[in-house]
Amino acid sequence: MSKRITPFASRHCSTLDRLKEVIRRKRPELLRRGVVLQHENATPHSATLTQQWLQRYGWEILPHPAHSPDLAPSDFHLFGPLKRHFGGMAFETEVDLISELRNWFDNLDVDFFRVGINSLLSRWQKCIDLHGDYVKK
Incomplete structure (x- = not known):
């Protein structure tokens, strides 16, 4: 069963797009070395759309214990x-x-x-x- 695309996930991916652009302008070496994000397991962060975005750009997510x-x-x-x-x-x-x-x-x-x-x-x-x-x- 696939997860539904929520407006929150779409908005989160838009935020990631803006973040990627700022990193590209201000710290392009980070994009070459690899970006590591820390965020919790909120619905927009764990949504299929977000996971696909992260995979497409090769960004790594630090594991985050639930409710922490x-x-x-x-x-x-x-x-x-x-x-x-x-x-x-x-x-x-x-x-x-x-x-x-x-x-x-x-x-x-x-x-x-x-x-x-x-x-x-x-x-x-x-x-x-x-x-x-x-x-x-």
């Missing part, structure tokens, strides 16, 4: 500060919300991202040591 937010930098590093920033705010329109979100990202220091990515290494090691079990902070 401790390995997703957005979960362990991004969402806490984002939630603190937006706490108590109310927005009249979606445009206002998006504007504030863009402003927040634009004002983050590059070290914010470096710390999140670098901490991923120690989290992966803990996951390996625990044979894929949940990694606690």
Whole structure:
């Protein structure tokens, strides 16, 4: 039985197309060496359409234990500060919300991202040591 193509998978593949183009422009050597992605088993990521896209371009996916937010930098590093920033705010329109979100990202220091990515290494090691079990902070 084949998996249905969902709009989410199609959108995810479009995002991967844009990512590939940015890598081609900014870091073409990565495309030659090979791209390794980390993402969880969400439906758009595991969909047949996405898997075909990844296979076509030879991108590798790091294995990700099911229900393991401790390995997703957005979960362990991004969402806490984002939630603190937006706490108590109310927005009249979606445009206002998006504007504030863009402003927040634009004002983050590059070290914010470096710390999140670098901490991923120690989290992966803990996951390996625990044979894929949940990694606690």
